[in-house]
Amino acid sequence: xxxxxxxxxxxxxxxxxxxxxxxxxxxxxxxxxxxxxxxxxxxxxxxxxxxxxxxxxxxxxxxxxxxxxxxxxxxxxxxxxxxxxxxxxxxxxxxxxxxxxxxxxxxxxxxxxxxxxxxxxxxxxxxxxxxxxxxxxxxxxxxxxxxxxxxxxxxxxxx
Amino acid sequence: xxxxxxxxxxxxxxxxxxxxxxxxxxxxxxxxxxxxxxxxxxxxxxxxxxxxxxxxxxxxxxxxxxxxxxxxxxxxxxxxxxxxxxxxxxxxxxxxxxxxxxxxxxxxxxxxxxxxxxxxxxxxxxxxxxxxxxxxxxxxxxxxxxxxxxxxxxxxxxxxxxxxxxxx
Numbered sequence: 001x002x003x004x005x006x007x008x009x010x011x012x013x014x015x016x017x018x019x020x021x022x023x024x025x026x027x028x029x030x031x032x033x034x035x036x037x038x039x040x041x042x043x044x045x046x047x048x049x050x051x052x053x054x055x056x057x058x059x060x061x062x063x064x065x066x067x068x069x070x071x072x073x074x075x076x077x078x079x080x081x082x083x084x085x086x087x088x089x090x091x092x093x094x095x096x097x098x099x100x101x102x103x104x105x106x107x108x109x110x111x112x113x114x115x116x117x118x119x120x121x122x123x124x125x126x127x128x129x130x131x132x133x134x135x136x137x138x139x140x141x142x143x144x145x146x147x148x149x150x151x152x153x154x155x156x157x158x159x
Numbered sequence: 160x161x162x163x164x165x166x167x168x169x170x171x172x173x174x175x176x177x178x179x180x181x182x183x184x185x186x187x188x189x190x191x192x193x194x195x196x197x198x199x200x201x202x203x204x205x206x207x208x209x210x211x212x213x214x215x216x217x218x219x220x221x222x223x224x225x226x227x228x229x230x231x232x233x234x235x236x237x238x239x240x241x242x243x244x245x246x247x248x249x250x251x252x253x254x255x256x257x258x259x260x261x262x263x264x265x266x267x268x269x270x271x272x273x274x275x276x277x278x279x280x281x282x283x284x285x286x287x288x289x290x291x292x293x294x295x296x297x298x299x300x301x302x303x304x305x306x307x308x309x310x311x312x313x314x315x316x317x318x319x320x321x322x323x324x325x326x327x
Binding site: 056064073 | 186205206269308314
């Protein structure tokens with residue numbers, strides 16, 4: 001009788017242990033799912049691109065390219081150019097194409113057709129990247145459309 | 160049999176209640192941890208209405224025309240008149256800010272760091288001279304940024320970022 005009693009009590013404890021184990025496992029899985037869910041939701045929220053900000057930066061960049069003239073940033077004396085903040089424009093091979101009445105967009109187009117893509121890249125890097133106008137966490141591409149063709153002016157693609 | 164079902168139902172509902180409470184506690188703990196660890200960050204705002212206010216200032220203080228700084232007008236703006244009178248010009252016309260509740264600090268950053276507004280004046284406004292933490296003592300800040308062309312007296316211009324930090 002005592003033996004049977006011992007056996008019964010052993011079985012009951014074992015069943016409780018099993019149930020406890022499953023409840024604990026259930027709770028752990030639920031917590032893991034919850035944490036993953038919260039991480040995914042906050043990840044979407046924190047890293048979602050801000051369209052309004054991107055549009056404003058694009059407007060700023062294109063406005064600078066069209067509103068700033070060579071006469072604003074460089075002094076020309078004879079065949080030399082003095083552009084204190086933009087040394088790539090002082091390169092004699094670039095300077096000879098510059099006109100005080102050209103805006104930066106004109107200059108980029110002209111340098112493109114003179115096949116001076118490195119100079120375009122250097123100038124745009126000096127203007128927009130080194131100065132921090134392009135935020136560090138943003139990428140920027142400047143494309144030029146020529147009829148049906150589209151060419152990337154910035155950043156430079158080595159060919 | 161009936162009794163056994165009741166017990167089972169009670170256990171199941173207790174389990175649900177406990178799990179709901181546990182989830183609520185967990186969410187509360189996560190929210191508290193986030194609120195403690197993440198400090199309010201200054202949010203950069205491009206193309207904001209503060210610049211529209213500055214562009215619309217009339218008279219000799221009108222130092223911003225689109226993306227160009229008129230150095231003579233800028234010098235006039237920062238040297239003539241009180242800061243409080245400038246606050247209402249910069250903050251009030253078309254924003255939700257108020258010149259009594261908010262302050263602003265203005266400065267310029269180029270590729271070589273801070274560019275003086277006028278010789279010897281690195282920033283203007285609430286925290287003049289301190290552009291690294293211009294909203295010290297305020298709860299939050301709104302950082303308005305616009306690239307501008309700023310000429311120098313002895314050199315040709317530089318394209319740099321103009322910052323207007325509004326403190327609340």
